[in-house]
Amino acid sequence: MVPQLTISARAELVRRTSAAVAKAIKSILACRDPGGWPIRLSMTFYLRDGVPISVGHTVGNAMATLKVEKAEFTVLTEKEGRKCSIDDVVNYGTRFVSFFNECHNAFAGLTRLYLENLRFRESNFVSNILVTCKQLNYLGFFNCDTEDWITLQVEHAQLIELSIVDCRFDMVKLTWVPKLTWLVFLFWITSRDPPLALGYVPLLEVLRLSNAARSLDKMLKLSTFLHETSIRDLTLGFQCEKIWVQPECLTRRQAYVFQQLRILNLVKIPEGYDLTWTMFFLEAAPSLEELYMTVWEHPCEMEMNQEIRREQSYSENKGVEWESPTSNFKHHCLAKFILVGFQAKDYMVTHVRRVLKAAVNLQDVYLYDRLVCAKCQEKVKIARRYDALVRGMCPGVNQPIKFPCTNEDQRAVQKRMPRGIGSLAKIHFLPSNQIRAEHRPRIAVDSLGAIED
Incomplete structure (x- = not known):
């Protein structure tokens, strides 16, 4: 166990370290040849x-x-x-x-x-x-x-x-x-x-946007916001609160801004809300190759006090409704779909089925269990002492885990997905402590909230 430093001890450590850095820099540079490399x-x-x-x-x-x-x-x-x-x-x-x-x-x-x-x-x-x-x-x-x-x-x-x-x-x-x-x-x-x-x-190719929207915040139309860019890698974070992106029915001119998009990462989507709105991105971005979605109630980053939530106009309904104007839409480039926080609930199973049906060349679907955060677990333990209050503040905190862990459960879920679709994509069920190396940089992004194994 690493000993915790007092404030005064940490200040002294900072002083000594900084002084040592300054001394080392002077010493090293004094020995350099002005005409050298x-x-x-x-x-x-x-x-x-x-x-x-x-x-x-x-x-x-x-x-x-x-x-x-x-x-x-x-x-x-x-x-x-x-x-x-x-x-x-x-x-x-x-x-x-x-x-x-x-x-x-x-x-x-x-x-x-x-x-x-x-x-x-x-x-x-x-x-x-x-x-x-x-x-x-x-x-x-x-x-x-x-x-x-x-x-x-x-x-x-x-x-x-x-x-x-x-x-x-x-x-x-x-x-x-x-x-x-x-x-x-x-x-x-x-x-x-x-x-x-x-x-x-x-x-501009890589863009990261994240915010915890309130009920009064306006929805953002990405086609207007990104009107003269060619973004290839887009991350949108929602901090487990209200969805602040407006799904759109794009004109040909508006759709131009999504033509170059190859990777999309939707981070900390609130749990329990319909995910149909995310299909807007598939329809808008014909060149999209990788789609990441993390669905998560993350109490240590959320405002849990119900009174404060009312005073600061946090939304009780965090979802957004959208119905595609295009029937039998097909996407030909999407190869990977990664959904973190998967639970065998109807709205999630239905959404995976929807992606399987649309993405005709999809190769792999990775379904990870809900992320685990040590800080959240401790906060939930404290909050459960006030159980009646918690149920009103954070619907995801006390939800039972419904990740299909056994082979039998996984087969049952798979039968609900590709039926009548004909998708050849391979579905992988993985616990959150076995995130693949190529997925981890997209999921455990420090600036958008790192996970703990």
Whole structure:
């Protein structure tokens, strides 16, 4: 068992580690030959004491005298995001601004920058980062904001990857990012459309969107949102709450945005609701090859208090209805269908049958049991002490497990699926602790909620 550190002990460990990092960097760079091979600098350090400025000056000097091919800063804070108070993030933001202002030379040459738990007093400071760090290929923000909610205009010639997770901006506009190929935008707080506008992003291929929608939140029409993109890999997360994607009957012009889509991952769909709406994606994306769906009630990420749910307008009905206008629709490219959280219930069996019928060249269907999370199990144990309240708050918590574990049960389920369809797809039943290696990156995505074996 790993001993738990007290706050003071952890702070001292952070101080010593950061100081050691700064000393090691100086020592290594001092021995480099200015005319030698290009070097790569990748540094992770805590925003504490004078260490960041010391590291920044050292890196800035190296950029002026050595051939630096890549330079990366991962700037961490002593407290984790959920443990940070407002005073903490303001304090961290002030420290970072001092670091940034002291080390412009280092930031001007960075190719990768990750920041967390920062609040900036100046509303234009995030824009200053983009202006100064002209060489960035990757920029990541976690739990960052400004004192006044702002519209962040992103214009950057070199940026390839952008990650904005749990940040509070009124709007993020990707006005001109010609090389951007990879975008993560998770957890927004607004009752309108996502506070994200995709401008000139002609190379965007990978998109991750996730949010816990409330009853007042508008449904998102993806055909409008993605109107000038060519997404090939799309992940949509629902955080076990209301479905916020509007299934559409697409015109030929609208359908163009889905022509390049190859991989679709629908994460944390709420349990117990009809899944027919997901067929919209099959009809909209004729080139889709892999479809992942995770159905999960995840109590440790959900608001479980019924009173708070009412006050904050969480939806009691999380599902969405949709009926395809196309009868006997056929999809010719889908080869793999992975459904995580499968239970032998009518609505799930019916949906698998629906996919088998439509996807005429489907090769494999992987049906995994419900995911297991150690934190959820503990939360459920506590919640069950107040059983009457729990039943009203989280219908999935106390549901009996209906995964077909035995060969007999699996054969019974299979008989309910391909009857009269003629599908040749092989159906695999697997427990959640035996997720195949090629599926795990899609299922256990840290930014969308990692699973625990």
